[in-house]
Amino acid sequence: MRFVAATYGTEGDTRPLAALCRALMDAGHEAVLLADGATLGAARALKVPSAALAGDIKGMLQPALASSGVEAGKSSFSGTANALAYIANTNAEAWLRDIVAAGNGCDAVIVSGLAAFAGLSAAEYLGVKAIGTGFIPITPTSAFASPFLPPRYVPAIFNRASHHFVNGMLWRAFRKKINAARAAVCGLPPRDELWTDHPMLFGVSPSLLTASGQQPGDWPGNAHACGQWVPSSLDWCAPKALTDFLEAGEAPMYIGFGSMVGFDRPKLLNDLIEAAAGRRAVFYPGWSGVDGAALPVNFHVIGDTPHDWLFPRTSLVVHHGGSGTTHSAARAGVPSVVVPFAGDQFFWADRLRRAGVAAEPVGGRRVRALSFAQGIEFAERSEVRMRARELGIQMSAEHGLTHAVSAIEKLMAG
Numbered sequence: 001m002r003f004v005a006a007t008y009g010t011e012g013d014t015r016p017l018a019a020l021c022r023a024l025m026d027a028g029h030e031a032v033l034l035a036d037g038a039t040l041g042a043a044r045a046l047k048v049p050s051a052a053l054a055g056d057i058k059g060m061l062q063p064a065l066a067s068s069g070v071e072a073g074k075s076s077f078s079g080t081a082n083a084l085a086y087i088a089n090t091n092a093e094a095w096l097r098d099i100v101a102a103g104n105g106c107d108a109v110i111v112s113g114l115a116a117f118a119g120l121s122a123a124e125y126l127g128v129k130a131i132g133t134g135f136i137p138i139t140p141t142s143a144f145a146s147p148f149l150p151p152r153y154v155p156a157i158f159n160r161a162s163h164h165f166v167n168g169m170l171w172r173a174f175r176k177k178i179n180a181a182r183a184a185v186c187g188l189p190p191r192d193e194l195w196t197d198h199p200m201l202f203g204v205s206p207s208l209l210t211a212s213g214q215q216p217g218d219w220p221g222n223a224h225a226c227g228q229w230v231p232s233s234l235d236w237c238a239p240k241a242l243t244d245f246l247e248a249g250e251a252p253m254y255i256g257f258g259s260m261v262g263f264d265r266p267k268l269l270n271d272l273i274e275a276a277a278g279r280r281a282v283f284y285p286g287w288s289g290v291d292g293a294a295l296p297v298n299f300h301v302i303g304d305t306p307h308d309w310l311f312p313r314t315s316l317v318v319h320h321g322g323s324g325t326t327h328s329a330a331r332a333g334v335p336s337v338v339v340p341f342a343g344d345q346f347f348w349a350d351r352l353r354r355a356g357v358a359a360e361p362v363g364g365r366r367v368r369a370l371s372f373a374q375g376i377e378f379a380e381r382s383e384v385r386m387r388a389r390e391l392g393i394q395m396s397a398e399h400g401l402t403h404a405v406s407a408i409e410k411l412m413a414g
Helices: 011-026 041-045 057-066 077-103 113-126 156-186 240-247 265-276 307-313 323-331 345-354 368-379 382-396 400-413
Strands: 002-006 030-036 050-053 108-111 129-134 200-202 223-225 253-256 281-284 299-301 316-319 336-338
Touching: 002 011, 002 077, 002 113, 011 030, 011 041, 011 323, 011 400, 030 077, 030 113, 050 077, 057 077, 077 113, 077 156, 108 113, 108 400, 113 129, 113 156, 129 400, 200 400, 223 400, 240 281, 240 299, 265 368, 307 323, 316 323, 316 368, 323 336, 323 345, 323 382, 336 345, 336 368, 368 382
Parallel strands: 002 030, 002 108, 030 050, 108 129, 129 200, 200 223, 253 281, 253 316, 281 299, 316 336
Antiparallel strands: none
């Protein structure tokens, strides 16, 4: 079968979808991935055919996050949401046109991220199945509130309603431009209601979603928490400088904030250096633009390094709480110190806290260096390390890509 996968977001959105495309190809199918051009490195490394969609998410998020107070530890949902809505609305017609062109003759369109509504419209026009995917559990449930709302601020009785509220709000932000694109590109009638009938495959671990380690029991039959989607790094070769650093002493901390941009870099870095108190650390600048030359000798700067290779070689992971990094740290069996900046990162920070493998997230009005030090101290406790190892063993048995490919094949056969 031939699949076209379309997403738009940061590397955390594109990388797991590239892994799914690779898994489908390994199962004998064809797949092509459409995403932001700056996030297609994983697709190229996995030899997944790909093409860039219009837009520049890094360039758009930097000023949006910088003006939303993320450095103060606020959720900044509105500022981030506005920036993402602007990207999607500006490019809706171009995305739909490109997905339709790439999907000519395909068997299904796999949709994700900001490009999901364009992808669903393309599948409708092409007359093929649409398969939703995601890395944030947005299917309504009473088990937890919408991941886009601050944890513990929504009374449990309103959990399910919060999902409907946020999902509806997002649809309303995109509806006008999507309907205009549907008419201009495909001659399709406008939609008033949000799509809800298509299957949803989440590349997330059920072990992090509920205390039972199972996906929410009130999810419909077309929603599946498959487990993390991560390709094998067996063919990856670490730079000698990195292996030398790892072998030169005790397991270091990992510090990295992925695709996050726009925060107070000098302040954050100074607080981290102070909190590390001479501990060994590997530091990944990501999109942050942090100058590694200013770091002390106990810090080793690295480039893009597979998390599944690196994290088991670390003592703990300091990160922003993105879905992918959260899962990789937990799956590696190491504790976390979470510094959420925006969106669903506060949800994942809370999931790790509930699992007992991370303290309260760093942020808010507390002194940042002290908060980091407290998070590190918590992560170094023997009972926390034991809980992290147990969680890692549980998550390693989930085989998310195998589950996802099997689910897709069953959906196509039905």
